[in-house]
Amino acid sequence: MGNAFCLFCGCIGQSNVGIVEKWGRFEKLAQPGFSYFNPFAGECIAGILSTRIQSLDVKIETKTKDNVFVQMICSIQYRVVKENADDAFYELQNPKEQIQAYVFDVVRAQVPRMTLDELFEQKGDVAKAVLEELEKVMGEYGYNIEHILMVDIIPDPSVRRAMNEINAAQRMQLASVYKGEAEKVLQIKRAEAEAESKYLGGVGVARQRQAITDGLRENILNFSGKVEGTSAKEVMDLIMITQYFDTIKDFGNSSKNTTVFLPHGPGHVRDISDQIRNGLMEAESARVNDN
DSSP states (O other), rough: HHHHHHHHOOOOOOEEEEEEETTEEEEEEEEEEEOOGGGGEEEEEEEEEESSSSEEEEEEEEEOOOOOOOEEEEEEEEEEOOHHHHHHHHHOOOOOHHHHHHHHHHHHGGGGGSOOOHOOOOOOOOHHHHHHHHHHHHGGGEEEEEEEEEEEEEOHHHHHHHHHHHHHHHHHHHHHHHHHHHHHHHHHHHHHHHHHHHHHHHHHHHHHHHHHHHHHHHHHHHHHHHHHHHHHHHHHHHHHHHHHHHHHHHHHHHHOOOOOOOSSSSHHHHHHHHHHHHHHHHHHHHHHHHH
């Protein structure tokens, strides 16, 4: 609802307060609603003040302790105290300029004591210092400071680029460290896996050879026990000849075979059997010596 006036009466809108003068001197405050004035007695409405919360954005340029120029945007929310509206009306001609001047003074006294990083971390302390100063000063003029917010801190563009580059370099360095650690772990695991594979392969070969040796020994003993008059050497030769021909047969039956011409005869089989028998005897001798 707006304000309406005529010669003898007036209507003050909600969230407003009127200043009533008599013969040019403050007389009283007109509260929201209908009010009667006697112009013949010198009464009139000198002005209207709003008691709503108002906002003022102040842009301050200052320098930090580490010589970085920054722009700060401070938002001040204030209102006229209804009971002291006459002070607000008569004492200050331009309250916004008065508030702005005190904000400049406090901020430029606080910020040069901080580095840029400290300013970002402690901007609430700067806002608190501004609030305390404004409440003390503006309260005498009929104004109440509701809130003070440091909306933004804007360093010089070159400083912002440098900060971004520093941050990017730090992140790249950290990423390189993590990548190096990952590659180190991968190489260690690969070496451990290779060592384990070789160990298991060696165990498998040893067990295979042990199984072959045990099988040959068992076959020789069984054959010698069932056929009288045969020696272990004869049985060994027979087994080797049988395995030799079985191997030749397997090569012939393979679908993907390659023809290889080798000198071939019983004498060669006998040489192979002698080599195997000598190897078995040396292994048996080594095991007896170890025991």
